[in-house]
Amino acid sequence: MRALVLAHALAFALASTAAVTPSRAQQGADPLPAGDGHDLVAVACSQCHYLGTIAKIRDGAPGWRRYVDNMVLRGAQLTKPEIETVVAYLARNLGPGMNLPPAKPVALPDGPGKDLIAERCTLCHNLERVVAVKRERKAWPVIVADMVAQGAPVTTEEAKTIFDYLTANFGD
Amino acid sequence: MKELIKQYLDRGLSRRRLVSGLSAFGLSTVAAKAVAQNLAPLGQGIGSGNAATASTAIRTIEGNGGKLFVEQLKAAGVEYIFFNPSTGDHPIFDALVDVPEIKLIKGVQEGAVVAMADGYARASGRTGVVIVANIGLPNAMTQMVNTWKDQIPLLVAVASVDQDALGRDQWQETDHHELMTEPITKWFWQAQSTEAIAETTRRGLKFASTPPCGPVFLSLPTNTLAQHAKTQIWDGSKFNVPMRIRPDKADVEKAARLLIEAKNPLLSIGDEITWCRADKELLELAELLGAPVAGEMxxxxxxxKPFPTRHPLFIGTLLRTMRFPGKPDVLLNLGNRWGEIAAPGTTLISIRLDPTSLARQAPVDLAMVADLKLAIADLTAAIRSMATASRLADIAEQRAARTRAYSAQMAELREAIGRGLADSTPISMERLGIELEKHLDRDTCYVADVDSGKTMDPLMAFGGDDKQYFGTGPNVLGWGMAAGFGVKLARPDVPVVSVVGDGSFLFSGPQPLWSMARYKAPVTVIVLNNHSYNNERNRIWNGAGRQFEAARDMTCYNGNPDVDFAKTADAFGVEGETVKEAAALADTFARARAAMVEGRPYLLDIHIKREGLGAVSQWYPPYSLAQQRTRKV
Structure with a gap:
């Protein structure tokens, strides 16, 4: 029997129990880049959870807003103006292409869309995510649409090129 | 502590040593004496003779062990036995043929049986009584973890192997099986003789219902159930004696003074308030102080949820550090196991029903063990006695004005966020919360077994005159549907909705629907179906490990097969439907309401949007057993 432990993306741990409190090891050094809004993020978000994952995510402003709104519903003590500050900080410092961590080089199969993927998708994440597994063919358009909704800098036409490529090469 | 009490009840310990032992566990002298006093009728009464036998509430009965067990339960006022049968416990069910006062409620898996009894106990405040098969005990224990952690009174009994056969490695025997229950029971015992069954049962009931409550396990060997004996049966009034402890008056006055003089007090609230039925007293105290209240969102x-979540003084979740109202100079923890947060400059007062977790994780400046209803009433009276009504009103108004502004601002913000997420397909949690708030009656008992539902809850109103919330602290899944049935049993005249995730449904299986159908239980079951252990995935990925890096959800996707829960319900004779569009919710709820009026359960399989890290992924590690074959057999 497994007990369902909480958790949405970053907060999920809005209770002061041992099970949901970030461990001392997790808290560690401040992983967030400096900038306007840093202190607010560091204080408000660390009330409930580890900050390390924030530093590893890259999202556009809509994506970050979705996370922050979710946190507020879960109990984060941020007012409306503070939400704007936090989202602006995250989008500015951890938006597409910002402060990217090093990634292992990944060789993509040739084909229309290859360069687009190498250029745009890597603004937010490594390519290992793309090539790691084959996904259902119908899954790729949904995944790409979700990225665009979160703020990936991709036009509708480019999105189609991308998911056609992914479906052809990594569809199952 | 339970070992100490056991020694006392077994007469291996004097009253004085019991009191000193309890004091060593951190109880005040007053509290320790009160416990000793309350244990006295049981510890000193058995076999002591004349006074007992002279009472009309104590009578001698002859019969087999099953009859003695049933007669003792009946005398204790037990109204339901939740069960799944085994051969060895037939003397109990034989006896029940002639005891219509006790109703049998059958479940078809032990976990469901325990969760039904647990839900009944939470909603009624009475002890749930469970009988399951000896060999099914591990099934029962999964749900007993919820009962144990939340300190809910439960008596779980099994008919065990005949005493003459013990140790012979019988086909359903496990050596000393009662020991399995030790970590999750207040007490476990095996009846040593037929004569001892009634006495053992009394002890079990008493231990289960003595705060802090919890499950008790009784092993009744089949020969003791089948053999005859003559023994005493006691009415419940003779051993279910009052256990409500008042706090020390001097401590209460000290707390009252601190709270009046505080510049920035904060109230932390927890489940012991609910168990002690102290919600009205809490509301009065909070309003008298004008202090913000933080609890469990x-x-x-x-x-x-023991405090009205839409009250202007309610500020939501208790966090380690509170940005609002800032660091409290006085933190009053009322019955909250997780509410003792110590910080330099904060005076921590903690009033707890459970002495074992009082001051367990943090140093407490002023600690009291007490019934929360009595303690809060005493505290309120002490505060009123120390200042004029006008001075108290002035203090409260100064404090409350700031809190009202904050809570109103946050409520508006949450509503706006909810509205902004309302139009999605699959349906968002937030939209469902908004719709439920619109369609559920205010007096609904809302039974929740879904961690992903956290973003719904703040968009709904609980506590006070609004919906009553039931969940579990440890979130051992598979509880919600059966517990919803138990809540309905305890509260037949209020609406009951049981909200479970697809994960929870798959853990319990559909078995609770069998009981709902059999007993015509008008419970609305809502399955929040996002085909995932959604929160689990988020938490795992939040660790930023390999699954996060490689975007491979190795564990949490539950789709493929996409279980049709409405079809599952249909197999049990329970009408249900699948809902995929938010626009369909209103009509769906109307049909569920009609089923409730007709007195039958109804199930809604609502497809819900996954949220958070990796939410869009439907990938899982592929493996086909069919492809492993070398023969197509």
């Missing part, structure tokens, strides 16, 4: 670690 999320459901992990808590099972109830």
């Amino acid at each position: 999320s459901n992990l670690g808590y099972w109830s």
Whole structure:
């Protein structure tokens, strides 16, 4: 029997129990880049959870807003103006292409869309995510649409090129 | 502590040593004496003779062990036995043929049986009584973890192997099986003789219902159930004696003074308020002080919401550091296991029903063990006695004005966020919360077994005159549907809705629907179906490990097969439907309401949007057993 432990993306741990409190090891050094809004993020978000994952995510402003709104519903003590500050900080410092961590080089199969993927998708994440597994063919358009909704800098036409490529090469 | 009490009840310990032992566990002298006093009738009464036998509430009965067990339960006022039968416990069910006062409620899996009894106990405040098969005990124990952690009174009994056969490695025997229950029971015992069954049962009931409550396990060997004996049966009034402890008056006055003089007090509240039925007293105290109240907005670690969540003084979740109202100079923890947060400059007062977790994780400046209803009433009276009504009103108004502004601002913000997420397909949690708030009656008992539902809860109103919330602290899944049935049993005249995730449904299986159908239980079951252990995935990925890096959800996707829960319900004779569009919700709820009026359960399989890290992924590690074959057989 497994007990369902909480958790949405970053907060999920809005209770002061041992099970949901970030461990001392997790808290560690401040992983967030400096900038306007840093202190607010560091204080408000660390009330409930580890900050390390924030530093590893890259999202556009809509994506970050979705996370922050979710946190507020879960109990984060941020007012409306503070939400704007936090989202602006995250989008500015951890938006597409910002402060990217090093990634292992990944060789993509040739084909229309290859360069687009190498250029745009890597603004937010490594390519290992793309090539790691084959996904259902119908899954790729949904995944790409979700990225665009979160703020990936991709036009509708480019999105189609991308998911056609992914479906052809990594569809199952 | 339970070992100490056991020694006392077994007469291996004097009253004085019991009191000193309890004091060593941290109880005040007053509290320790009160416990000793309350244990006295049981510890000193058995076999002591004349006074007992002279009472009309104590009578001698002859019969087999099954009859003695049933007669003792009946005398204790037990109204339901939740069960799944085995051969060895037939003397109990034989006896029940002639005892219509006790109703049998059957479940078809032990976990469901325990969760039904647990839900009944939470909603009624009475002890749930369970009989399951000896060999099915491990099934029962999964749900007993919820009962144990939340300190809910439960008596779980099994008919065990005949005493003459013990140790012979019988086909359903496990050596000393009662020891399995030790970590999750207040007490476990095996009846040593037929004569001892009634006495053992009394002890079990008493231990289960003595705060802090919890499950008790009784092993009744089949020969003791089948053999005859003559023994005493006691009415419940003779051993279910009052256990409500008042706090020390001097401590209460000290707390009252601190709270009056505080510049920035904060109230932390927890489930013991619910168990002690102290919600009205809490509301009066909070309004008298004008102090903000923080409690459980999320459901992990808590099972109830004892303060109106839309009250202007309610500020939501208790966090380690509170940006609002800032660091309190006085933190009053009322019945909250997780509410003792110590900080330099904060005076921590903690009033707890459970002495074992009082001051367990943090140093407490002023600690009291007490019934929360009595303690809060005493505290309120002490505060009123120390200042004029006008001075108290002035203090409260100064404090409350700031809190009202904050809570109103946050409520508006949450509503706006909810509205902004309302139009999605699959349906968002937030939209469902908004719709439920619109369609559920205010007096609904809302039974939740879904961690992903946390973003719904703040968009709904609980506590006070609004919906009553039932959950579990440890979130051992598979509880919600069966517990919803138990809540309905305890509260037949209020609407009951049981909200479970697809994960929870798959853990319990559909078995609770069998009981709902059999007993015509008008419970609305809502399955929040996002085909995932959604929160689990988020938490795992939040660790930023390999699954996060490689975007491979190795564990949490539950789709493929995409279980049709409405079809499952249909197999049990329970009408249900699948809902995929938010626009369909209103009509769906109307049909569920009609089923409730007709007195039958109804199930809604609502497809819900996954949220958070990796939410869009439907990938899982592929493996086909069919492809492993070398023969197509």
